[in-house]
Amino acid sequence: MADSSPASFLTRANAILRKNLTYQKRNIWSNVRLIMIPFYLCIVLVCIQALVDSQVNKSVDYQCGCKCIDKIGNGKCEMVCGIEYSTRDQGVFCAIPKPQPWPPLILIPRPQARAFDSSFTDDSCRRKNTCPVTILFTGNNQSLGAIMSRNLLTRSFIMNSSDLLFSLANNVLATTYKGSATNYIDAGIVSDLSIYNIQPRCPTMSNFSFSLGQSPLNFTKEMRCVQGLNLWRNSSIEVNDELFKGYQKGNSNGMVHEIVSGYDLLDTNKTNYNVNIWYNATYKGVSGNKPFKLVRVPRLVNLVSNAYLQYLKGPGTKMLFEFVKEMPKQETRLRLDIASLIGPTFFTWVILLLLPVILTSLVYEKQQRLRIIMKMHGLGDGPYWVISYAYFLAISTLYIICLMIFGSAIGLKFFLLNDFTFQFIFYFLCINLQISIAFLVSSAFSKVETASVAAYLYVFGSGLLGTFLFQFMLEGSSFPRHWIFVMELFPGFSLYRGLYEFSQNAYQGNLNGTNRMKWKDFSDTEMAEVFYIIIVEWFIALIAAYYIDKISSSRKDPLCFLKNLNFFKNSPSSQRPSLGKQISAVSVEMEKIDVIQENEKVEQLMLEPSTSYAIVCDNLKKVYPGRDGNPPKKAVRGLSLAVPSGECFGMLGPNGAGKTSFINMMTGLQKPTSGTGLVHGLDICNDMDKVYTSMGVCPQHDLLWETLTGRDHLLFYGRLKNLKGSDLNQAVEESLKSVNLFHGGVADKPAGKYSGGMKRRLSVAISLIGSPKVVYMDEPSTGLDPASRMNLWTVIKRAKKNSAIILTTHSMEEAEFLCDRLGIFVDGRLQCIGNPKELKGRYGGFYVLTMTTASEHEKDVEMLVQDVSPNAKKIYHIAGTQKFEIPKEEVRISEVFQAVEKAKSNFKVFAWGLVNTTLEDVFIKVAKTGQAFNVFS
């Protein structure tokens, strides 16, 4: 029936794949719910967007040409409409048929950043904010340069309020504020910063206020004078050098020395006008990464042209640059894309939400010991990894695709304004990283609850820290870039960064018309960096996770290996005698001769291995290290045992005797402290993976998937045992029938709905499917009704034919019925070993007489027993009920009967009985002597 060769990688992968698929099919609704989460979240976004839109439409601030004016002064305002547009924000979306003119400005450095030449001024100007601004000149003819630089700035300040712009055009106006995207209102004029006029020498008391623009867009500005220094440099190389040093980095003392602009007059002369201009167009990190801002360069050009004109035609000639004015424009709908604004935080959560799902599922299999039980039935790490990874990847990919589809379907700009493949690849890399991280950290958790709490903390923490810390640093241009890189190494932040770039792009694109992030922008944007970080981390996490998993689950534990080495170095002959001595020294009692014989048999087998023995344990020991000041606990104190194929070996013993520790060692759950075990010649220290392929385990606690049916379980484990096709179906059917789970549709009910007894039977069926060569059963029949138990016993008896079975039990009936040999295990040692009859004979040899009388007749009963057998022992006595052990050789049953009949005529006997020794009596006796013995030893 069963193919004896172990299942191949593919077969096992197929088995777990099918199991997972069935599992998912049974959990279909939770999967659907998971995939629908993006949908719900997108709906939430749409609702928020609708809410914002309606608020925007209602709000006065967003109604073009309206303004709230407090006319009476009582704090309540009245809406006044009919003006072109009222606030700077409205300039973005309102119609502007007649834009206002504004004076053209030059960008000058902030007072603290200005270059100063120590030969002209001392550095106290920085404190007083009075540093001059520097303009550099160079060219082929220095005397021409001197004339031009003299013409550049006007000596006196001219302003005529009746024609403000015209008069201002005679002066050189400047601001420290960078230009904005449009010039409907100049950012430098709206800002609180003052406007400067650059003069060769500032008069005292040169600050005054003036008003600019027409109502409602009129601004009162402060005008300050700033000294302009025009300096000659011998070559353009020098100018370049000086501009370069203006940056903080370029300067040795770390100070900023910024310069307004530089003019290279080249070969300009009377007939030739040829100029190069340096100006500052650095706008990095302002919005997205794209310099959308207007550069303040036209006035610089005009200045030098005007100076040249005056050089040619004399000081009276002027070429005035009166104002700048934007193009008129139509009204555009205000589109505040909420998804882009809160997108990074929101979608960080959405995508990271998969992590807790994956992590808890991995930890669940670990916590419920499902992983280890699968392993015991031959599922190697390879197939488990590949299939689990593929499965999580598939479901995550589906999730992401749904997110993108839903998001695009409801029109979120976040998705629509970025290239789809670009987005998909990014998300795909992120979920791969996420899955490998889940694998990596799952080894650190043993409880589902802690794992899920930690995972949710990570999810929400990443989103919030991303918003309030990371984004803040990203936007602040002063934060060193390499620290941003370091922060991106944290996977939550690299995801956040990617989403942030998408949202910036979408937000800008939405305001300025479509502009998608495409592959060709890949290297300009800082996305490339994020991509590389994610890919590298993905590989590292995968490798680390695999390695850690190998260490934690591998039986190839270095200590175990060393111990074996020692064992082989000391030749068996040198070690055995001492062992033998030790045993004979402690076994004062003759009964232990059987245990000694077993030891000798094992020694023999270790020297000349025999194929007929399926399980050989050689002096197995397990010591748990002492905790909290308690001495180390010796759970198993040296167990030698040989179980041939076809034998069922029963392990009896009181609770805590070490039976479960022994089974755990044999099934690879725990490492032996010393000694070893061989299963069909394979060492449990080194070859556990091979042992697993021919092993069946029925653990003490049922390890089942709640949602899988009994049939699913058997199909899965059958496949792991290399059963295929009709063999598999037949085996499963037989197995179900044999444990009484076939009829009435029980086989197709989820195991979670089974009663305790049904689960137990299923566990036994699982351990026996595929005819494993060795089977361990830890109390297989606990909690079963007598009929089912009988049934189960027949199954086990039948399975015994080609397997070696080790079972532990507390039921003497079961032991007697099933086991060919029994060992009674007390305090980590075998106290005796043999078949049930032998044991009874050896430890029994008594009849047990029980008699109940009135308590005043107790003495009479004692006398009576004494008469029958002088060596009888009283073993139990309470309220008139007494129990005596009567050696078999001293009495015949008929004598006892006669004696009792005689007694009955003398006093009243309520009840009496005479029984042969049972296994139970043997057990109690052995357990007692064993424990007593160990107390003294």
Ligand SMILES: *[C@@H]1O[C@H](CO)[C@@H](O)[C@H](O)[C@H]1NC(C)=O
């Ligand atoms: C330099 O410019 C001055 C002033 O215009 C002019 O007189 C002189 O000839 C120029 N020199 C050269 C070498 O062109």
Ligand SMILES: *[C@@H]1O[C@H](CO)[C@@H](O)[C@H](O)[C@H]1NC(C)=O
């Ligand atoms: C100001 O300009 C007006 C109109 O151009 C002119 O009449 C007036 O004289 C000017 N005032 C001064 C002080 O220049």
Ligand SMILES: *[C@@H]1O[C@H](CO)[C@@H](O)[C@H](O)[C@H]1NC(C)=O
């Ligand atoms: C610039 O050239 C002039 C005249 O050729 C010379 O005196 C001066 O030292 C030079 N300056 C520098 C900084 O090289």
Ligand SMILES: *[C@@H]1O[C@H](CO)[C@@H](O)[C@H](O)[C@H]1NC(C)=O
């Ligand atoms: C150009 O302007 C930016 C922004 O104001 C400033 O950070 C930078 O230092 C300036 N560069 C020079 C060379 O002045």
